[in-house]
Every structure is written in C-alpha cells, then in structure tokens.
Amino acid sequence: MKLYYAPLACSLADHIALLEAGMQFEREQVDLRTKRTATGRDITEITGKSYVPALVLDDGEVVTENIAVLDWIAGRYPALGLEGPLGRTRLLEALTFISTEIHRAFKPFWHNRSVAEKAHAAETINRHMQYFSDRMRGDYLLGDHPSVADFYLFVMLLWAQRFGVTIPEEIVALGDRLSRRAAVREAMSVEGLL
Template sequence: MKLYYSPGACSLAGHVALHEAGTPFETETVDLSTKITASGGDFEAITTKGYVPALVLDDGELLSENIAVLDFIASRYPKLGLDGEMGRTRLIEALAYISTEVHKSFKPFWRGGSDAEKSAASAYITKRMQYLADRVKGDYLLSDQPTVADFYLLVTMLWAERFAVVIPTALQGVFARLKARPAVQVALKAEGLI
C-alpha cells in the first residue's frame, strides 16, 4: 500500500492508523498547492480530485476520501474498529460526524476567513466537539482502545490546538492519550509536525 498525504492534513489519520495497524506501507507527500508529489509526479494523474488522502492498494486500486480510507483500514485491521453487530455502523457514524461537522468547520482558518468568521467557526467547532465529549466511552472516543475515528478526531484536535479553538475538557484526556501513542509519534515525526 502507498499513502499519499500532505503534512498535517486529514490524511494524518490514515497515516497514524496504518502505523497503529503495524502493516508495511509506503508514503509520499503531496504539495497541495502545486499538485506535485515528493518524487515530482503529477498528483492529479493519481487522483483527479487533487486532494489527500489517496491510498493505492497493492493491486493498484485507488481509495480516496478520508472516511473510505479509514473504513478500509478498520475493516482490514479489526483492532482499529468496533466489535458487535452495530460496530461498523457506529464507527462510520462517528467518522461522518467528524468529517461533516468538525473537519469542514475549520474552513475559515485555512481559507483566510475574517476574524468574525473564525470566531463563529471556533464556537461552532467547540460545540460540535462537545457533542463527542459528552459521549466518550472509555479511554478513547468509542471504547477503551483507539479506533480510526480517534485518529481522525486527533487531527481536528491538533488543528484546534493550532488555531486556539477550545477543546472540551472531556476530550483533553483522549487527546493526551492519543498524542502519547507510539504510532502517533511516528506519524507526527514523519510529517514534520514534531
């Protein structure tokens, strides 16, 4: 497998998950402004979407979209998912919420929003994170073991920390536990984030 990522982007979640799974994989960075990969390739020749993550499987098949990539990883490495009849559904529910309600709300911070837009986004993000904080089940978001949803949440909490967005108290312990995990440390170092 080969993961195309941009340092600090949402693709970090898949990067962490693959390390956590302990599976061999390759990585290549992408400059999202030029759409050029670290090896000088045209990223839009890999995916016309032009954004990360992009996961090329061993058979050459391409997966894109963070939820799909993370669902694939959890399906292949069940320790990163949830058990039970509703496990996969609950995991996708959490991934979709993080994607649509938290991730997308950072847009004013990345796209040069006004101070008023950033302030409104900050309050909205904290409120949406509070919804998750109120439902923490164990040491991590959905259980006592981290899932791919935790790794996606980690990315958004790193962004919150960067932009001084308040992270609810009940998520701060989850955030600290995630940052201390060896797989997270490896991915953060690889992406030049620590």
C-alpha cells in the same frame, strides 16, 4: 501499498492508522499548493482529485476520501473498528460527523476569513467536540481502545490547537492519550510535526 499524504492534512489520520495496524506501506508527501508529489508527479494523475489522502493498494486500486480509507483500514485491522452488530455503523457515524461537521467547520481558519466567521467557527467546533465529550464510552471516543475515528479526531485537535480553538477538557485529555502512542509519534515525526 502507498499512502499519499500532506503534513497536518486529514491524511495524518490514515498515516497513524496504518502504523497502528502494523501494515507495511510506502508513503509519499504531496505539496497541496503545487499538487506535486515528492517524486514530481501530479496528484491528480494518481487520484483524479487534487488532494489527499490517496491510498494505492497493492493491486493498483486507489482509495480516496478520508472516511473510505479509514474504513478500509479498520476492515483489515478490526482492532481499530468496533465490535457488535452496529459496530461498523457506529464507526461510520463518528467518522462522518468528524468529516462533515468538525472538519468542515475549520474552513474559515484555512481560508483567511473574517474574525467574526472564525469566532463562529470556533463556537461550532467547540459545540461539536462537546458532543463527543458527552458521549465518550471509555478512554477513547467509542470505548477502551482507539479506533480510526480517534485518529481522525486527533487531527482536528491539532488544528484546534493551531488556531487557538477551545475544546472540552475530556477531549484535550483524549488528545494527550493519543499523542503518547508510538504510531502517532512516528507519523507526526515523519510528517515534520514534532
């Protein structure tokens, strides 16, 4: 199995989750500007898309899109998911909210938009983070152990820090707890983020 990632991209969540699950995998960095992997391949040859994450399974199947990769990992390592009749549904609900609302809200910061657009985005991000803060059910987003949703939110916290976006204290504390986990430190070290 091989993970194609780019440093500080949302693929960091997949990187962390694979390590947290103890899965054996290779990893290869992708330069998102040139669309080239560290070995010189065009990422679109691997995924049909020009971005990460891409997880190539042992049988050659390729899983793309952060929610799908994280769901696949949680399906193989249930400790990173949620138990109960609505467990998978609640996990997908959290992952989708992070992807469609929080991740997307960072667009003005990545695309050098106006100060007003960035200010509006920062307010939106803070409001969405507050949603999670108000609903935390333990030390982590969805309970007393981390799920793949926590790892995705962690990447969003790194982005908030990078762009100076204020986030609720409870979510800052969540990020601090996550940053002390061995899998998080290893993934960040490999990606040159420490």
